Amino acid sequence: MALLQPKSHSLPHSEERRRHQRVRVNLQGRYILVDRSEFPCQVVNISPGGIALIAPVSGAVGDRVIAYVDHLGRLEGKIARQLQASSRLFFYALRR
Numbered sequence: 001m002a003l004l005q006p007k008s009h010s011l012p013h014s015e016e017r018r019r020h021q022r023v024r025v026n027l028q029g030r031y032i033l034v035d036r037s038e039f040p041c042q043v044v045n046i047s048p049g050g051i052a053l054i055a056p057v058s059g060a061v062g063d064r065v066i067a068y069v070d071h072l073g074r075l076e077g078k079i080a081r082q083l084q085a086s087s088r089l090f091f092y093a094l095r096r
Helices: none
Strands: 022-030 038-047 050-055 062-067 075-082 090-095
Touching: 022 050, 022 075, 038 062, 050 062
Parallel strands: none
Antiparallel strands: 022 038, 022 062, 038 050, 050 090, 062 075, 075 090
């Protein structure tokens, strides 16, 4: 079972620009892109407004994504942004 960990290296609440506080997690799952291709992923943080995934294949910003995450179930949204962390990993933020 994954444990929730407090957010580290965060801005003071008065300087935080996000609407919802993010919580670090380590959850496994899989996601499906708009072309129906399916890949494994790892959720690294989550908030009521979105999730951030480490994933091997990128979709385009604005594309719909369905993620099935252990202990959370089905999550659906659009790719809000992506940051290439290395040649193989991408970070996604999903929005509804």
